[in-house]
Amino acid sequence: MFLTEMGLGALLLFFNSLGVFQKGLTDVIRTQQTVMAAEGDEVLLNCELMQHKDVVKVIWWKILLKWMKNLISYHKIYGQDVNPAFKDKVEFTDVGLQNSSIFIRNVTEEDEGCYLCLFNIDPGDDLEATTCLQLYELHEPVLHVRESGSEETVVSCSATGRPAPTVTLTVLRDNVHFPGNSSVSVNNTNGTVTVTSTAVLTRLHHMDTEVRCAVRVLSAPQKEEVRMIPAEGSHEDSGTEITRFTIITTLSVVLVVCCVAAVITVLLIRRHMNSRTQRDSEEIMVSPKTTEHTRETEKPVMHQDNKQLRKRTPPEKREGSENPEPLPENCRKLL
Structure with a gap:
């Protein structure tokens, strides 16, 4: 849940009343009281000691309502140690014992809240300070x-x-x-x-x-x-220019369409005329051949009919026969 400034202040007062934070440390540790970030951003939190101290270990905690969760720490002998639950979430950008900075990736609502940086000092009392992360949406x-x-x-x-x-x-x-x-x-x-x-x-x-x-x-x-x-006159001028532009554009489109239609019509007429001319030439070329073929076909038939007619006609009735055969004797007696 996003915290308001009042909510963060109330949270700090609550932990102060429990003795979690020490007073009078603003001159000892320098840190940013509130860090703003949008959801999904990457955030840098920093705590810096303003006085030189013999620091043994630096620990960063996430402050919850009833307890605190250890995030990451750095020991001057054993090095850094990261809570496995935050291995891919939090890392050190500065592992010094006098100046400590952590980097939080891809912040979400769960990351919103206050963080405590604690310096273990030997000998002496530990020093600690808080910085709060507040998410915003805009x-x-x-x-x-x-x-x-x-x-x-x-x-x-x-x-x-x-x-x-x-x-x-x-x-x-x-x-x-x-x-x-x-x-x-x-x-x-x-x-x-x-x-x-x-x-x-x-x-x-x-x-x-x-x-x-x-x-x-x-x-x-x-x-x-x-x-x-724009001023009122600018509106009118703008409207006039838009009207002129619209008219010119419309006329241009109509002209282009007419030209395209004319070209297509001419092409279709030429195609039709070429097709008709080709068809007429083919008819002319085919006619003489057909007539000659018909004559050649009919001529043998006439010769054949004449031959058959001659065979059926008796010799005495054939036209143009000059030497008819003599009649039999019986026919002569009757005559």
Whole structure:
């Protein structure tokens, strides 16, 4: 669960009341009280002794509600020792006995909380200090611009984060900054908070307006979005240019389509004419051969019919016969 600043403070007071932390060590050990990180980041925690001490061992602990968990340690004789449960999670970046730094990979909600660095000193009392890791969540800002009337423009910027983000909305006009007029916060079911800042602007017809929205969570890096609101005349000019561009584009497309259609039509007509010419030439070439073949076929048939007719016709009835055969004697007597 993400801890707020108040939650971290309460946790520190709780352990101080139990005597876990020693007082008056801020001048002896230098460390960062709170380290901010987003989920998935890599974090460096550091403790440095400001006075030279004979340190035997340095130990890093994770502070839990009822007890502490040993993460990693370094002994001046036996070297470093890492808790097997954190072997791929935590490592030393500086294994010195006067300055100790650990590196935490891919931080998650389970890594959030306070860590204690302890210096074993011989002879003397041990020295210890705490540094707390706090995760944050911050989404990109969303900037909205809308016209509420003929002479007014409403500008709003929203940001969602954990804990509640700070949203700063500024309007730059004639090099003068105008802050946002109002701010509203909404608590979401997942623990994040959405903050919206709004400004109502009087529209100017002769100049552009720059709107800038900056969002931040605690000391985490700031995120920003900038937008330029054109003057009213610029809107009209822009609309005219868009209309001209649209008309030119449409005419160009129509012209191209017409040219393509004309080319396709010409190609189809030529193809049809070539096909017809080729078909006519083939008919002309085939006709003489067919006539000659017909004559050659019919001629032998006529000769054959004449031969058969001659065979059937008696010799006395054949036309053109000059020497008919004599009649038999019986036929002559009757005559």
